[in-house]
Amino acid sequence: MRSPIQPYLRNVLDGIAERRDGALADYIPELAGVDPEPFGVAIAMLDGQTYAAGDADLPFTIQSVAKAFTYALAIRERGLDQVLEHIGIEPSGDAFNRISVDERGRPANPMINAGAIATFALVPGETAAEKFSAVLGFLSACAGRTLTVDESICASEWGAAYRNLGIANILRAGDALAAEPAVAVEGYIRQSSVLVTTRDLAVMGATLASGGVQPVTRERVIDEEIAGHVLSVMTTCGMYDAAGDWVSAVGIPAKSGVGGGIVGASPGRIGLAAFSPRLDRHGNSVRAVAACERLSRDLGLHLMRIPEVGHLAVREAITNTSVENDIGNAAYFRLQGTIDFVAAETVVRRMSSESVSERYVVVDLSEVVEAKAVALLMLSEVLGAFCSEGKYLYVIDPSGIYSADDIDAHGLAGRVQHVASWQEGERVARERTERGLEP
Numbered sequence: 001m002r003s004p005i006q007p008y009l010r011n012v013l014d015g016i017a018e019r020r021d022g023a024l025a026d027y028i029p030e031l032a033g034v035d036p037e038p039f040g041v042a043i044a045m046l047d048g049q050t051y052a053a054g055d056a057d058l059p060f061t062i063q064s065v066a067k068a069f070t071y072a073l074a075i076r077e078r079g080l081d082q083v084l085e086h087i088g089i090e091p092s093g094d095a096f097n098r099i100s101v102d103e104r105g106r107p108a109n110p111m112i113n114a115g116a117i118a119t120f121a122l123v124p125g126e127t128a129a130e131k132f133s134a135v136l137g138f139l140s141a142c143a144g145r146t147l148t149v150d151e152s153i154c155a156s157e158w159g160a161a162y163r164n165l166g167i168a169n170i171l172r173a174g175d176a177l178a179a180e181p182a183v184a185v186e187g188y189i190r191q192s193s194v195l196v197t198t199r200d201l202a203v204m205g206a207t208l209a210s211g212g213v214q215p216v217t218r219e220r221v222i223d224e225e226i227a228g229h230v231l232s233v234m235t236t237c238g239m240y241d242a243a244g245d246w247v248s249a250v251g252i253p254a255k256s257g258v259g260g261g262i263v264g265a266s267p268g269r270i271g272l273a274a275f276s277p278r279l280d281r282h283g284n285s286v287r288a289v290a291a292c293e294r295l296s297r298d299l300g301l302h303l304m305r306i307p308e309v310g311h312l313a314v315r316e317a318i319t320n321t322s323v324e325n326d327i328g329n330a331a332y333f334r335l336q337g338t339i340d341f342v343a344a345e346t347v348v349r350r351m352s353s354e355s356v357s358e359r360y361v362v363v364d365l366s367e368v369v370e371a372k373a374v375a376l377l378m379l380s381e382v383l384g385a386f387c388s389e390g391k392y393l394y395v396i397d398p399s400g401i402y403s404a405d406d407i408d409a410h411g412l413a414g415r416v417q418h419v420a421s422w423q424e425g426e427r428v429a430r431e432r433t434e435r436g437l438e439p
């Protein structure tokens with residue numbers, strides 16, 4: 001059977017393709033000559049499956065989309081504190097090519113040119129080539145294939161790099177650039193000239209969306225903490241002076257480039273990308289912005305419009321049964337899904353609201369996908385209270401959601417037992433009772 005997703009993406013393109021407003025970036029001579037018509041869109045699931053339509057496999061220069069990834073690399077190599085010493089994380093409200101520095105002389109954020117040049121300077125290596133090779137290696141690791149450079153666009157931008165060299169010189173004069181201006185700008189321009197496809201960008205977005213694991217190679221390229229930080233800065237600064245519009249209309253951490261590409265990373269969900277060369281006055285692709293807006297709306301990806309699923313956390317609860325059930329008069333709580341704070345609140349409210357008359361309490365976690373630390377803490381509190389009432393506690397936990405270590409850490413060692421099934425719980429409970437053991 002054919003997946004409905006590919007035709008859907010085709011439909012997204014068809015609805016936007018007639019838009020021809022916007023203009024090519026012309027301050028880079030070679031970019032002014034690219035074909036303005038291509039239009040591609042792609043999404044990548046966190047297991048590496050991709051869906052694409054239009055010109056999604058056509059290569060174009062990554063330009064400023066690289067900034068988000070080089071920033072991740074610099075943090076991985078230097079640590080967040082050192083990177084924050086050099087580059088702020090406040091939206092500048094200015095165009096991407098302005099010398100936006102804060103009162104400490106740091107570039108306002110890493111997503112504008114000033115901040116990206118300072119970020120590139122922090123990448124390990126002495127020369128532009130050494131630093132660039134680390135960047136190319138990282139971009140390739142995120143894309144899951146070896147990326148290359150468009151040499152003619154690179155040379156063209158380097159030949160007209162007056163503004164970026166000016167920015168770098170001012171940063172260096174203010175002690176805010178950790179390399180010689182020419183080294184930082186040369187490497188930064190090479191990084192901007194890396195060729196990617198829309199599909200590559202979607203996969204790279206998925207790498208950030210998954211918390212740092214490349215979905216195809218399964219390589220962990222950055223820590224979850226770093227991924228979360230980068231996504232935050234993309235949310236507030238990734239679309240330059242259109243960030244406010246972007247967050248309200250699309251609500252997905254993203255980064256655009258003057259090559260016409262936009263990468264988006266919907267945390268824990270998907271990576272997405274769109275590409276078309278004509279740009280709006282902010283330097284963001286007109287059609288790619290429109291495509292991302294449509295995807296966000298149709299696929300329900302807006303960060304501020306998360307469906308509330310916590311109320312489904314308790315799938316089944318059997319308490320205060322007068323009849324003997326399978327496990328000899330046990331209370332049974334079957335949980336499901338991802339248990340975060342909101343879900344755990346429904347669980348503990350349910351467990352503690354009624355006085356549970358049964359002597360055995362079974363908590364079945366076999367359909368729980370993940371439990372956050374706060375959820376285990378809350379569950380442990382309630383189980384601890386059951387314990388003090390003299391109940392026997394059993395956990396069915398085939399995928400190790402509530403490990404022996406967690407149980408220990410919450411002071412319930414020896415009081416909560418893992419069992420494979422209801423039946424095993426009953427057997428263990430009977431044996432203990434027969435041997436006169438306390439719960």
Ligand SMILES: NC(=O)CC[C@H](N)C(=O)O
Pocket residue numbers: 063064065096097113157164189192256257258259283
């Ligand atoms: N916004 C962008 O994509 C700008 C990148 C481009 N290489 C520049 O520095 O001007």
